[in-house]
Structure formats: structure tokens, C-alpha cells
Amino acid sequence: MASRGYFFVLLHAFVFATLATSAFSKLSPNYYDFSCPKALSTIKSVVEATVKKERRMGASLLRLHFHDCFVNGCDGSVLLDSTSSIDSEKKATPNFKSARGFEVIDDIKKAVDEACGKPVVSCADIVAVAARDSVVALGGPTWKVELGRRDSTTASRKAANANIPAPTFNLSQLITNFKNHGLDEKDLVVLSGGHSIGFARCIFFRNHIYNDSNNIDPKFAKRLKHICPKKGGDSNLAPLDKTGPNHFEIGYYSNLVQKKGLLHSDQELFNGGYTDALVRQYSYGHVAFFEDFANSMIKMGNTRPLTGNQGEIRVNCRKVN
Ligand code: HEM
Numbered sequence: 514m515a516s517r518g519y520f521f522v523l524l525h526a527f528v529f530a531t532l533a534t535s536a537f538s539k540l541s542p543n544y545y546d547f548s549c550p551k552a553l554s555t556i557k558s559v560v561e562a563t564v565k566k567e568r569r570m571g572a573s574l575l576r577l578h579f580h581d582c583f584v585n586g587c588d589g590s591v592l593l594d595s596t597s598s599i600d601s602e603k604k605a606t607p608n609f610k611s612a613r614g615f616e617v618i619d620d621i622k623k624a625v626d627e628a629c630g631k632p633v634v635s636c637a638d639i640v641a642v643a644a645r646d647s648v649v650a651l652g653g654p655t656w657k658v659e660l661g662r663r664d665s666t667t668a669s670r671k672a673a674n675a676n677i678p679a680p681t682f683n684l685s686q687l688i689t690n691f692k693n694h695g696l697d698e699k700d701l702v703v704l705s706g707g708h709s710i711g712f713a714r715c716i717f718f719r720n721h722i723y724n725d726s727n728n729i730d731p732k733f734a735k736r737l738k739h740i741c742p743k744k745g746g747d748s749n750l751a752p753l754d755k756t757g758p759n760h761f762e763i764g765y766y767s768n769l770v771q772k773k774g775l776l777h778s779d780q781e782l783f784n785g786g787y788t789d790a791l792v793r794q795y796s797y798g799h800v801a802f803f804e805d806f807a808n809s810m811i812k813m814g815n816t817r818p819l820t821g822n823q824g825e826i827r828v829n830c831r832k833v834n
Pocket residue numbers: 569571572573574575576579610611612613678679680681682687701704705707708710711712713714715717753776778
């Protein structure tokens with residue numbers, strides 16, 4: 514009797530957990546298995562060819578997914594161009610002259626629609642898969658991308674300005690911002706490891722190298738001042754991870770421990786606060802970092818997707834149908 518009761522409790526827990534997960538995300542890694550079995554391999558081959566030509570594009574594609582998800586969920590809103598009724602997110606401060614990779618997404622969309630014979634794969638899903646394939650192409654971990662997101666019919670420059678974290682943020686602002694997107698302190702620290710690849714413009718780190726003298730290695734700051742003068746050179750680039758911006762690895766965290774974070778917001782993660790321990794842990798080896806990064810990317814990718822009859826599958830990622 515007792516064991517039968519136990520069995521029912523377990524069964525209940527299982528059914529409940531299954532329902533709860535599906536009610537939350539409604540996405541599935543197998544979403545296109547029947548409607549377009551070639552979707553994933555097509556995206557992968559375009560990303561691989563692109564990253565082979567220009568390593569940085571892998572970083573830019575990862576960032577695009579982040580900027581999509583942090584503005585009203587992962588719904589492809591970041592891809593929409595301005596029209597009389599669309600206030601493009603591309604013009605928001607964090608994206609203007611900064612977000613890249615839109616042409617690559619267009620190329621992928623064309624290739625995928627051709628492979629499928631019709632437009633069945635959403636632009637939001639393409640961005641999510643391209644981000645994963647980019648990380649893999651640059652030596653990082655892989656994960657199963659949950660799929661089935663639909664595309665928004667709106668965009669919001671205002672929401673982009675309000676919701677994408679700024680490099681001037683302190684630790685508590687970063688934590689609050691991530692909490693607002695359903696992500697915790699660990700997600701913040703591990704997803705910031707995305708800065709193990711790619712570049713930043715002088716305008717985003719100038720204040721950190723000239724004014725944050727209590728929280729930056731002086732030699733590191735001095736070297737950067739050659740790239741980023743006090744005035745002018747706003748678009749001059751420095752690698753976010755000085756150990757190598759084209760390889761996804763733990764150098765980002767070792768930099769932070771040495772007070773060599775490029776952005777103020779990066780160094781805030783290791784500045785005497787309680788995220789220090791986690792930064793130190795990730796700096797020890799890539800196993801924990803890779804595993805946690807993969808899990809947090811899935812979590813970020815599940816942010817408020819449009820599903821079912823919501824939104825649409827765009828034909829052109831830059832335009833509402
Ligand atoms: C924690 C808060 C974050 C802040 C304040 C932040 C801020 C920035 C800034 C200012 C840049 C430089 C942009 C430019 O100069 O044009 C940048 C680049 C980048 N960010 Fe973040 N970021 C954050 C989190 C993330 C996350 C969660 C990811 C991905 C998981 C990410 C991925 C990237 C990548 C890959 C680049 C380089 C892009 C390229 O080279 O084109 N960032 N970020």
C-alpha cells in the first residue's frame with residue numbers, strides 16, 4: 514500500500530513537472546523536425562562559412578540574440594527596420610552603430626526558406642540558432658536550442674533603451690536588470706562570459722579606463738588609452754577579452770580577477786561583491802563555465818517567446834509581413 518501511494522506521488526510529480534515546463538516555454542528542440550528537417554544544418558553551414566571569413570561576426574551574432582531576448586522577449590524584434598509604424602530597435606543607444614550581423618541573418622533566412630521550400634522558420638529562431646552555432650564555431654560549448662518562437666509584428670526603441678543593460682551599470686543595477694528578465698546572479702555572471710569574444714568601442718569603455726582608477730589595473734588602463742583617447746576615436750575597437758577575442762574560453766574571468774575587465778560593468782562582477790566567488794570559480798577551468806553557459810543560454814532563449822497563433826513567421830526578417 515505504502516509503495517503504491519509513493520508511486521502515485523511520483524507519477525503526479527512527473528505529470529505536473531512536464532505540464533509546468535511546457536506551459537512555461539512551449540518550445541522544443543525538435544520543432545522543425547517534420548516541417549523543415551534541413552533547417553538546423555542550413556543555418557549551421559551559413560554561420561560556419563561566415564565565421565571562417567570574419568571571426569568577429571560570431572560575437573556579433575551572439576550579442577544579437579541577447580539584445581533580441583532582452584526587449585519584449587526573443588521575438589526577432591531587433592531585426593525590424595524603421596517604418597512609419599516601426600520605431601526600430603536598431604536606433605536604440607545600445608544598438609546604434611554597434612549591433613551587427615543583420616546581413617548574415619538575411620543570408621541565413623534566404624538559405625533556410627529555400628531549403629524548406631517555404632518560410633516556416635522564424636527569424637527569432639534563426640537568431641537563437643545562429644548564436645549557438647557561433648559560440649560552437651569559436652570553440653565554445655554546444656546546447657540544444659529550444660525552437661518554435663514566432664516573430665513580433667512590432668519593435669520598440671524605447672524598450673530597447675530601457676531594458677538592455679548599460680556598461681555604466683553597477684553590480685546591483687546589473688542584478689536587478691537580469692532579475693527583470695527572469696535571470697539570476699549566476700546567469701548574469703556566466704552570460705557575461707559572452708564577452709570572452711568580440712570587441713567594444715572606445716565610447717563604451719572610455720570612462721572606465723580614465724575614471725575608474727580604483728578598479729582597474731593601471732598598466733592595462735594605460736595601454737588602452739593609446740587606443741581610446743580622452744577625446745575622439747569613439748569607434749576605435751578593443752577586444753573585450755584581451756586573451757583572445759576570437760576564442761570562446763575562460764580568459765574573460767581571469768582578466769576580471771586581475772582587474773583587467775574592459776567595461777565598467779564587467780569589472781563590477783569582481784569588485785569585492787558577492788559575485789567575486791563565482792568569477793573566481795569560472796577562472797579556474799572551462800568545464801563549469803561551459804556547462805553553466807549552455808544552461809543559461811537556454812534559459813535566456815526561453816524569455817517570453819511568442820508561440821501558437823501569436824506573431825507571425827516573417828518572410829523578410831527586416832519587415833512585418
Ligand atoms: C551584463 C550586461 C552586459 C552589458 C552591460 C554589455 C555591454 C556590452 C557593450 C557595451 C559591448 C560593446 C558594444 C560596442 O562597442 O559596439 C558589448 C559587446 C558584446 N556583448 Fe555584451 N553586455 C552585457 C551582456 C552580454 C551578454 C549576456 C552577452 C551574450 C551572452 C553579451 C555578448 C556580447 C558580445 C559577444 C559582444 C561583442 C560584439 C561584437 O564584437 O560585435 N553581452 N556588450
